[in-house]
Amino acid sequence: MCPSASLAKADSQQSDRKVDVYPVHSLDGAKHNHVLISWVMRFNDVLDSGKLYLALSKLLEIGDWKKLGGRLKMGTRGKLEIHVPMHFTASQPAVHYTHDDHIGIRIEEHPAGSQFPEPTKGPSIQPISNTFRPFLAPQDFPKTIQEMVRRDVPQVWLHITSFSNATLLAVAWPHTLMDAIGQQELLRNWSLVLAGREAEVRPILGARSDILQEVQQPDKEEEALLINRNRLGRLGSFMLVARYIWDKLWNPALEVRAMFLPREALSRLRSRAEQQIQQAGPQTSDQASFVSEGDVLTAWATHAVAVTTASRPLTVISFFNARFRLPQCKSAAGIYAQNMTLLTFTFLSAPLARGSLGLIALSHRRHMAEQTTQQQTSCLLRAVRDELENERGLDWFLGEASAIPILVNNLTKANLIKSAEFGPAVVSRGDDKKTRSNPLGTMVMYYNQPVDTSLKSPSSFYMLGKDFADNYWLMGNLYPRTWLQIDEDLRNM
Numbered sequence: 001m002c003p004s005a006s007l008a009k010a011d012s013q014q015s016d017r018k019v020d021v022y023p024v025h026s027l028d029g030a031k032h033n034h035v036l037i038s039w040v041m042r043f044n045d046v047l048d049s050g051k052l053y054l055a056l057s058k059l060l061e062i063g064d065w066k067k068l069g070g071r072l073k074m075g076t077r078g079k080l081e082i083h084v085p086m087h088f089t090a091s092q093p094a095v096h097y098t099h100d101d102h103i104g105i106r107i108e109e110h111p112a113g114s115q116f117p118e119p120t121k122g123p124s125i126q127p128i129s130n131t132f133r134p135f136l137a138p139q140d141f142p143k144t145i146q147e148m149v150r151r152d153v154p155q156v157w158l159h160i161t162s163f164s165n166a167t168l169l170a171v172a173w174p175h176t177l178m179d180a181i182g183q184q185e186l187l188r189n190w191s192l193v194l195a196g197r198e199a200e201v202r203p204i205l206g207a208r209s210d211i212l213q214e215v216q217q218p219d220k221e222e223e224a225l226l227i228n229r230n231r232l233g234r235l236g237s238f239m240l241v242a243r244y245i246w247d248k249l250w251n252p253a254l255e256v257r258a259m260f261l262p263r264e265a266l267s268r269l270r271s272r273a274e275q276q277i278q279q280a281g282p283q284t285s286d287q288a289s290f291v292s293e294g295d296v297l298t299a300w301a302t303h304a305v306a307v308t309t310a311s312r313p314l315t316v317i318s319f320f321n322a323r324f325r326l327p328q329c330k331s332a333a334g335i336y337a338q339n340m341t342l343l344t345f346t347f348l349s350a351p352l353a354r355g356s357l358g359l360i361a362l363s364h365r366r367h368m369a370e371q372t373t374q375q376q377t378s379c380l381l382r383a384v385r386d387e388l389e390n391e392r393g394l395d396w397f398l399g400e401a402s403a404i405p406i407l408v409n410n411l412t413k414a415n416l417i418k419s420a421e422f423g424p425a426v427v428s429r430g431d432d433k434k435t436r437s438n439p440l441g442t443m444v445m446y447y448n449q450p451v452d453t454s455l456k457s458p459s460s461f462y463m464l465g466k467d468f469a470d471n472y473w474l475m476g477n478l479y480p481r482t483w484l485q486i487d488e489d490l491r492n493m
Contacts, residue, residue: 022067024080025210026388027339028176034145035453038136038159038172039183041420041446042116044431044438046103047167049160051425053097055194056158059186060094062198064207068156068177068186068337069094072149080145080176082155096157098138107166116168117258117445119471123265123490125483128256128447128475135161136451137172143452145174165430169443172451175339180414180448181323182337187419194424203334211336212381215326225379226371227345230398237397244405244458252480256455258447258464259474259486265493266472269357270296276358291361293472294410294463295368299360301461301476304489305406306353308481314353315399316346316364318408325377342380344371347399407460417443417465417473437469445473 027033060069070084088094107113112131120126137159142148148155155177161168171186178186189201205211232240273296277289291299298316306314322340323329329336346367352359370376387395423441438444447464449455455477464473476486 018086019083020066020070020086022064022070022082022084022207023210024072024082024176025206025212025338026385027210027212028178029080030339030388033175033339035175036142036145036148036172036451037175037448038170038451039416039446039448040132040135040168040170041443042118043167043169043422043441043443044165044436045167045440046162046164046427046430047160047169047422047441048425048427049099049162049167051194052160052169052190052422053095053158055425056156056190057088057094057097058198059190059193059201060156061088062193062201064204065189065201065337066094067204067207068173069154071152072145072155072174072176074149080149093154094156096138096154098157098159100134100159100161103162103164105164107163107168110163113161113163113166113168117260117447117473119444119467119469120260121262123262123493124260125487125490126258126260128258128449133451135159135168136170136449141172141451145176148174163430167430178337179321179339179341180411180416181321181340182335184414184416184419185335185337187416188421191419191421194422196424204337205332205334206336206338210338211328211332212322212338212340213385215328215378215381222379222382223375225383226376227380227398230345230347231395232397232399232401236401237395239401240397240403243402247404254455254459254477255480255483256449256475256477257483258445259472259476259490260445261472261474261490263466263470263472265490266293266297268493269300273299273358273361276356277362280356280359289362291358291365294412295361295365296357297463297472297474298364298408298410298461299357300489301408301478301486302348302353302360302364302406303357304482304485305404305459305478306348306350308479308485309404311350311354313350313400313403314348315403315405316348316367316408317396317405318344318346318364318368319410320344320368320372321413322377322381324413325372325374327374342377342384343396344368345398347403405458407457408462409460410463412463412465415465416446417467438467442468447473447475 059065066084067082070082073081073083075081085092117126137157155173157172159170192200302316319341346364420443426441460477462475466472
């Protein structure tokens with residue numbers, strides 16, 4: 001071997017030793033997760049941005065939390081992996097940190113900040129504006145996964161905007177890293193480090209070996225995947241896609257807005273749904289007629305979409321998290337910072353979608369219950385894994401080819417609004433009204449969205465969760481006419 005080749009090999013080996021390589025698990029690396037997302041949170045206190053940055057950086061040095069501080073790279077087999085420096089330094093930090101200081105003015109005095117969603121006395125629809133872009137991430141934030149890989153930058157970006165009475169705190173990362181439950185655990189454990197309670201930080205499990213691969217091994221005869229009976233063939237799939245494109249071309253652009261729904265309004269909505277279920281006829285048991293708040297809100301959004309579009313069947317595509325269905329995850333002694341989100345499908349006829357709120361909610365509850373058992377979850381994971389490993393792409397073409405799709409994501413269980421306890425970083429109290437309902441250093445609302453790209457989904461509805469007064473924060477990406485219908489519904493609540 002020539003000397004230059006020997007030196008090159010030695011340099012390569014030395015370089016390899018400078019990083020710790022973590023895999024990007026199968027579901028994490030799916031194409032639909034190749035999006036850069038920001039979670040922007042509103043705090044009604046002034047927070048010390050430096051303390052927050054140092055605490056987050058310290059968290060990402062603990063055990064396998066360092067996986068979050070690594071850099072995305074393309075592996076030799078053309079798949080993403082995460083390279084973590086052996087030691088984080090000023091030139092190779094665990095977190096990219098920026099701070100915009102408007103401490104001389106109140107948030108209400110800032111042109112964009114004054115429009116940022118906040119609690120109201122009654123139900124309200126509030127804008128999610130493009131003018132909020134400076135709050136999501138710095139201007140040099142990567143626009144694509146490919147750019148993030150090429151630039152060799154951290155995955156986690158912390159961007160804080162300070163006002164004299166409020167703080168907007170944004171954490172942005174690639175969706176290949178984790179899901180909303182990962183974000184929840186990030187906030188909770190970040191809070192522990194901030195409070196000097198590092199010993200209580202929960203360990204990250206499955207950083208190198210995918211727990212979802214383990215649970216996908218059948219321990220007994222596998223039952224059939226129920227959604228397969230509704231799977232479209234090639235012609236049906238083509239017709240569904242063609243109709244979706246046609247709808248996009250001949251309809252106005254979808255609009256993203258936030259909604260604030262006081263607990264009293266939600267209570268009235270749920271009571272109406274339950275009365276409609278009782279009036280429809282006796283159920284076999286109380287359990288058979290049960291609908292959750294999530295079912296009712298899903299039904300409300302679904303009905304608004306149905307009555308403001310052509311009379312067609314409607315397919316509700318709802319997210320659910322495998323963590324809450326698989327015993328291996330529920331009994332774990334740590335947390336899994338990865339993507340475990342799957343889909344369920346509720347198939348509604350045109351008359352049902354335009355009819356009773358209660359019966360839509362009940363149909364959604366029954367479809368979800370049937371499709372999210374432990375057996376069905378394991379079966380779906382195996383089907384998804386097979387499609388990903390064979391690079392066929394995920395086949396979610398189900399239901400009727402003429403159906404209108406609506407995407408629903410219920411994040412209530414993540415309890416994100418209450419997950420950040422940043423009291424030790426409070427510099428001064430921002431809201432000193434007697435009506436204040438949240439503790440110092442906690443948020444009043446948040447929302448999440450892709451940083452420099454629009455939401456590319458069909459009509460969609462998000463339950464962001466409850467605040468400290470049990471009021472609901474919601475978000476939608478809907479047609480203007482659907483927003484008019486929702487506004488009318490809110491005024492009649």
